Amino acid sequence: MMKLITPYVILILFASVLADVFDDIQFEEDKNKSPETVPFDEFVVVLSEENFTDYTRKHDYVLVEFYAPWCAYCKQLAPQYAQAAKTLSDSESPIKLAKVDATDAISLAEEYEIGGYPTLKYFRNGIPIDYSGERSSDGLVQWVNKKMGPPATDLKDVSSAKAFVEQDVVAIIGYFEDQSSDDAKIFLEVAASTGEFSFGITSDPNVFKEFNANSGDIFMYKKFDDGTVQFKGELNVDNLNEFLDVESVPLLADFSEARYSDGRHYCLLVFLNKSRTGTAKVEEVARSAAKQFKGKITFSTVDINVKDNDFILEFSKVNKKETPTIRIIRIESEREVSTFKLEASTITAGAIKKFVNDFLDDKLQKYRLRQKLPKGWDKGDVYTLVADNFDSVVSDASKDVLVEFCSPTSTHCIEMNQEYEEVGRHFKGTSDVIIARLDVTANELDNVNVKTLPTFHLYRKGDNKVIEYGGPRRVKEIARFVTSGGKVGATVEKPDDDDDENEASMRDEL
Numbered sequence: 026m027m028k029l030i031t032p033y034v035i036l037i038l039f040a041s042v043l044a045d046v047f048d049d050i051q052f053e054e055d056k057n058k059s060p061e062t063v064p065f066d067e068f069v070v071v072l073s074e075e076n077f078t079d080y081t082r083k084h085d086y087v088l089v090e091f092y093a094p095w096c097a098y099c100k101q102l103a104p105q106y107a108q109a110a111k112t113l114s115d116s117e118s119p120i121k122l123a124k125v126d127a128t129d130a131i132s133l134a135e136e137y138e139i140g141g142y143p144t145l146k147y148f149r150n151g152i153p154i155d156y157s158g159e160r161s162s163d164g165l166v167q168w169v170n171k172k173m174g175p176p177a178t179d180l181k182d183v184s185s186a187k188a189f190v191e192q193d194v195v196a197i198i199g200y201f202e203d204q205s206s207d208d209a210k211i212f213l214e215v216a217a218s219t220g221e222f223s224f225g226i227t228s229d230p231n232v233f234k235e236f237n238a239n240s241g242d243i244f245m246y247k248k249f250d251d252g253t254v255q256f257k258g259e260l261n262v263d264n265l266n267e268f269l270d271v272e273s274v275p276l277l278a279d280f281s282e283a284r285y286s287d288g289r290h291y292c293l294l295v296f297l298n299k300s301r302t303g304t305a306k307v308e309e310v311a312r313s314a315a316k317q318f319k320g321k322i323t324f325s326t327v328d329i330n331v332k333d334n335d336f337i338l339e340f341s342k343v344n345k346k347e348t349p350t351i352r353i354i355r356i357e358s359e360r361e362v363s364t365f366k367l368e369a370s371t372i373t374a375g376a377i378k379k380f381v382n383d384f385l386d387d388k389l390q391k392y393r394l395r396q397k398l399p400k401g402w403d404k405g406d407v408y409t410l411v412a413d414n415f416d417s418v419v420s421d422a423s424k425d426v427l428v429e430f431c432s433p434t435s436t437h438c439i440e441m442n443q444e445y446e447e448v449g450r451h452f453k454g455t456s457d458v459i460i461a462r463l464d465v466t467a468n469e470l471d472n473v474n475v476k477t478l479p480t481f482h483l484y485r486k487g488d489n490k491v492i493e494y495g496g497p498r499r500v501k502e503i504a505r506f507v508t509s510g511g512k513v514g515a516t517v518e519k520p521d522d523d524d525d526e527n528e529a530s531m532r533d534e535l
Contacts, residue, residue, distance in 0.1 A: 068110035070123035074130045081148040086120040088147050088156065088169050091127040091134060096142040102160055109165035120169045147172055149217070157221045176217035177224035186232045189225045190246045195273050198225040200233055202240040208260050212243060215265045222269065243268075249275045271320035277312040280325045280337060291355035292323045293381065294341055296348045299328045307349045307372055314377035322353075322381060339466075342366075342394050351377065352392070353384050366392040393469040406449030408461035412468040418461065419484040426484040427494075427507050429462040430475045438479045447500045448507075457486060458507060483511045492516075 063080060064071040072080055072089065081087050090106060092099040110122035127134040127142065137146060137153065145156035147169065158168030177199065180186040190196050197216075201209040204226060216224035227233075238244060243256040243265070256268045280294065295311045297304045308326060315324040327334050329345045338345065341352045342364050351367035365384055369376040383389050395412040402409040410418055410428060419426045429445055431438035449460040465475055473482075481494035483506065495516030496502045506514035 066124070067107040068114045068122070069107055070121055072123045072125040072130075074133055077125060077130070077133055080121075080123065082151045084119070084121050084148075085150055086148070086169065086173050088120065088122050088145060088165070089153075090122075090124040091137065091139045091142065091144040091146070092124055093128045093142040094126060099143045102143050105160060105162045106165065108162035109169075112162065112166050113169070118170070120173060122165075122169075152218075154219055155221070176213050177226040180225045180227040180229065180232055182229055183231050183235045186225065186227060186229075186236065189223070193223045194249070195221075195245065195247045196223045196225065197243065197245050197269070198227060198236070198238075200227055200236075200238040200240055200242045200244075202228050204228055208241055211260055211262060211265065215262055215269070218262075219266075219269070222273065245269070245272050247273065249278075267320075274323055276315040276319065277308060277324045277326060280327045280334065281331070290357075291353060291384075292325060293351065293353050293377075294337070295324065295326045296329055296338070296341070296343050296350050296352070297326055298330060298345070298348050299326075300330055304349065310372060310374050311351075311377060314374040314381070317378055318381055321385065342392060351380070353381070353389075364392045365389045394467050395469070396464065396467045406446055406453055406460065408459055410461045410463040410468075412470060415463060415468070415470060418459065420489060421459075422487055422489055424457045424459050425486045425507055425510065426459045426461060427503075428482050428484065429479050430465050430473070430482070431462055431479040432466045433464060434466070435478045441479050441498055444498060444500055444503075448503050451500060451504050452507070460507075481506075483507060485510050 063076055069090075070080065070087075081089070090099075090102070092102075106122060106124070113120050113122065125133060127139050127144075133139075137144075145160075146153040147156050149172065154172075156168065158164045178189060180189055180198065186198065189198070199209065199212040199216075201212070203209065209226065212224075212226065216226075233239065236244065241260075243260075245254045245256070245268075246252070247254070254272045256265060258264055258268075277295070293315075295307065297307060311324055311326070318324075327337055327341075329338060329343075329348055340362065341354050343350060343352060349372060351372065353365040355363045355365070357363055365380075367376065367380045369380070380389075393412070398411050398413055399409055402411075402414070407429075408418065419428060427448070429438075429441070431441070433439075445460070445462065452458040452460055463470075465478070481503070483492045483494065484490075485492060490511070492511030493516040494503065494506050494511075494514055496506060496514030502514055
């Protein structure tokens with residue numbers, strides 16, 4: 026799944042509502058009934074809209090994978106997930122691993138806000154939290170076993186508290202002389218509602234003294250940035266969750282390890298070639314600027330040498346040759362992403378701060394890819410169009426202009442090159458016909474909707490009507506399409522339901 030740029034969610038805020046006495050009794054009666062027969066795929070329970078709620082209520086601990094049958098990442102996870110389910114089953118664990126096809130169970134996907142695949146949610150007594158562990162069989166088993174225990178580890182002495190702080194990158198300890206107090210209950214409620222962090226709780230005075238804490242204090246211990254941070258302010262669920270949200274995110278993290286805060290659909294990316302000297306200085310400058318925007322926007326680095334980062338380079342419109350460079354990407358919708366580029370000759374903390382402030386104040390123009398107009402662009406059999414000359418060429422009402430929208434890396438476009446050059450030669454010397462092509466990966470245009478590659482548009486002589494070609498990709502048929510003014514071979518309009526399939530095809534081509 027592309028990680029449209031869908032961003033990582035680290036906290037889900039929700040309110041727990043206690044069931045009344047009747048519901049409690051009814052729930053216990055339901056659990057004591059004969060178990061419902063559910064289908065299995067190996068050792069993984071297969072859920073649907075019909076049995077999902079009943080199953081996650083009847084079983085105290087259920088990890089659910091929301092998947093799509095066509096998703097490559099889901100297929101990659103499948104054997105690890107099945108092995109984890111087998112391990113738990115062999116050990117007679119009460120923890121169940123289940124999966125649901127989110128493309129079929131649409132109402133469930135909407136209810137649990139599934140924005141990408143696979144998404145894993147852990148249901149404890151019917152209440153969901155996000156899965157945050159490793160996606161390996163061992164990692165899955167370790168994580169769910171840990172979550173089966175109490176929401177916070179009881180730290181009874183100094184040695185156990187020190188070991189607790191050292192075991193994870195982020196650890197939170199609540200210091201409460203009375204663990205049944207209202208404040209302690211709020212702390213434990215938050216601990217139970219998030220799967221992201223390790224929570225500890227202590228009433229031991231020796232631990233208080235060792236960690237310089239007073240009763241009622243809550244501290245986050247992290248292996249980056251400030252190291253130790255204390256929660257301050259009015260203690261309630263929302264405020265404590267906000268504290269965790271802000272303070273658990275490093276000022277500058279590697280993109281592969283970064284976490285992005287829920288509710289913000291944008292982030293700043295620093296693209297670097299980490300094999301070169303001097304990148305540490307750029308990182309330090311970015312980290313310095315990030316302090317001012319803590320809790321407002323996440324800063325991450327992207328190493329262009331890491332193959333898995335290629336998609337984010339394309340997503341952010343970055344050429345490896347221009348690094349170091351900085352972008353802000355913003356998710357507008359499931360199908361639209363906006364990119365903003367730091368236009369500064371030198372990357373400084375001041376330049377970054379102004380860039381981010383202008384973005385937050387909505388003062389920046391979206392960055393659009395534009396190639397330079399090459400010399401001799403109109404001298405060959407096929408003209409070369411770029412963003413700067415596109416409108417002037419296709420709007421010439423005295424000519425029929427056929428444009429191939431293509432990508433230099435697309436297999437289908439490469440296979441079409443020779444045929445299209447033949448089309449250009451066919452119309453060579455025809456004064457009222459232009460055959461042209463435009464690289465969509467290097468030029469962004471307004472009001473041009475291209476779903477597959479290559480796509481051919483005829484800008485018809487006289488009225489400039491845009492007609493898409495839908496016939497065979499052969500010289501004779503394409504030439505007839507042009508000479509007929511788009512009457513022969515035009516694409517038949519398809520229902521909107523085909524949009525997802527077409528867009529997936531284009532993403533594959535790109």
